[in-house]
Amino acid sequence: MNKSVLFLAAALxxxxxxxxxxxxxxxxxxxxxxxxxxxxxxTITSVQGGKLVDASSPVAASVEVxxxxxxxxxxxxxGVDALPLPAGKPVEFKPNGLHIMLTGLKAPLKAGDVVPIxxxxxxxKGKRQTVDVKATxxxx
Ligand SMILES: [Cu+2]
Numbered sequence: 001m002n003k004s005v006l007f008l009a010a011a012l013x014x015x016x017x018x019x020x021x022x023x024x025x026x027x028x029x030x031x032x033x034x035x036x037x038x039x040x041x042x043t044i045t046s047v048q049g050g051k052l053v054d055a056s057s058p059v060a061a062s063v064e065v066x067x068x069x070x071x072x073x074x075x076x077x078x079g080v081d082a083l084p085l086p087a088g089k090p091v092e093f094k095p096n097g098l099h100i101m102l103t104g105l106k107a108p109l110k111a112g113d114v115v116p117i118x119x120x121x122x123x124x125k126g127k128r129q130t131v132d133v134k135a136t137x138x139x140x
Contacts, residue, residue, distance in 0.1 A: 020047045021121050024090070026135035028102070030111045038109055039066075039099040040117055040135045049087030053128070054120035061104025063117070068097055077101070085121065095140070113137040 026042035119131040
């Protein structure tokens with residue numbers, strides 16, 4: 001096998017590893033003046049199954065996965081430490097449901113801004129994979 005074939009094989013293997021987790025339709029809600037929190041939404045699918053264990057972004061001091069739950073009459077949100085990703089089943093983050101909470105925004109998010117978000121997914125064996133997401137800001 002010559003060098004270029006080896007390189008191609010390595011590139012294909014790397015590509016396959018990344019394809020185990022896919023992210024669709026990422027977006028983040030644009031902010032109004034003085035607003036320092038926002039939320040990002042996307043659909044994430046893990047082919048093998050796993051869990052979403054961490055999220056971060058350079059635009060916010062803190063990034064957490066939140067879910068919405070009814071508590072009596074009140075809709076409350078709370079943090080999820082490790083969100084299960086069932087094998088092959090898309091998990092949808094959407095307004096009034098799962099969201100990626102951005103707290104302590106360093107600057108307003110204007111419509112059209114592209115916000116980088118890093119997700120960390122852990123598989124059943126405890127192996128972690130980083131997924132880079134680019135979420136475009138819009139009003140809704
Ligand atoms: Cu939240």
